[in-house]
Amino acid sequence: MTDLVAKHIQTLRPYQPGKPIDELERELGITGSIKLASNENPLGASPKAVEAMSALVAESNIYPDGAAYRLRERIAQKFGANMPEVVIGNGSNELLTLLVRAFCLPEHNAVVSEFAFVAYRVVLTAAGIPFKSVPVKDGFHQDLQGMVDACDENTRIVFLANPNNPTGTYANYDELKSFIKSVPAHVIVVLDEAYIEYAQAHDYATALEFRALRDRLVVCRTFSKCYGLAGVRVGYAIGPAEMMDFVNRIREPFNCNLLGQAGALAALDDLDFVHASVECNETGRNALEAGLMAMSDMGVRWVPSQTNFLLVEMPCDAGPVYDAMLRQGVIVRPMAPYGLPKHLRITIGTPTEVERCVGALRAALVEVTR
Ligand SMILES: *Cc1c(COP(=O)(O)O)cnc(C)c1O
Secondary structure: OOOOOOHHHHOOOOOOOOOOHHHHHHHHOOOOOEEOOOOOOOOOOOHHHHHHHHOOHHHOOOOOOOOOHHHHHHHHHHOOOOHHHEEEEOOHHHHHHHHHHHHOOOOOEEEEEOOOOHHHHHHHHHOOOOEEEEOOEOOOEOOHHHHHHHOOOOEEEEEEEOOOOOOOOOOOHHHHHHHHHHOOOOOEEEEEOOOHHHOOOOOOOOHHHHHHHOOOEEEEEEOOOOOOOHHHOOEEEEOOHHHHHHHHHHOOOOOOOHHHHHHHHHHHOOHHHHHHHHHHHHHHHHHHHHHHHOOHHHOOEEOOOOOOEEEEEOOOOHHHHHHHHHHOOEEOEEOHHHOOOOEEEEEOOOHHHHHHHHHHHHHHHHHHHO
8 A cells, every 4th residue: 555645644643632522431431521632712612603603503504605705804804904815714724734735845845843833744744845843942932043044945834833832932022023024035934823812921922013024924813712613613814915815726615614604703803702711711820820839849840821721741751640630531631742741731721620620630640650
């Protein structure tokens, strides 16, 4: 079978999602589990989105608007872009795939950071595009200057998540601005802002502020996190109209479904829900950090975060800790696939979920390090 697919596909390892609650409960015969593994919104979906989607369920026989006109119109309006500069994806993950497919050829290469969102590697590898991974520096910060320096004449695309998953770290205003200015002009900079709503640092900036500084800049965002719509798969990209036109040509005609479009449109203006989500996240993060701090004598450490999760270092291999937490019905995310075998990524849940998670982690550590 080795001649069936190209080498880069033979060796591709599929993206490992967080363990679904159903699967865990089936395997262990337990109930009442919680999942803090996929950075989902613990408050649920935006109620306005739910209402808008519910009203449309019975119209599921109708194809969605392939151009996603109303959603693109609202996004353009809200973020100071023109409609031809906006493309909608079946989640922002699809947009990453489309960008690589549209613009990268096998003779090109890409630049990513070490410990960046793993989808960049999956998407690039699947397309047979080689990439350079630039090591992080002090405290898991992405080395933006190192990424600039890693670009050569064949570099076609650079992916940067800000804030980043799984580290939770961010590049500040000055760092980002200088990065966007100094990446060589022939390179497409893709700025992934999946967690932007959660970023509260006073010196955090969206790359949309710097669009005038660079032609080849594409900003990707998602409705999966703060808007609570991960299940209906909607993301958007904002970039130069000429580039977005090419992305638009290669996407599937109805890539964003009927419910997703309606839900996203309603969620965009559900500011109450966004505010409540951010507030819940701040409260939850404080509680989680307090819980982890109380385990510092056991050797637990974490990375300061601008997102809805924490990257937490165990005093031992994190695999057995993860398993011991699963047995208590708490699903977090082991980071070995990211090259961090001693780390877990914990999504910030509701106060009750955080409390349960902290208890489970403590019990797991006691069990594992006994
Ligand atoms: C969750 C996440 C996304 C969003 O993916 P969707 O396909 O929109 O659900 C994108 N980038 C990063 C860094 C993420 O963590």
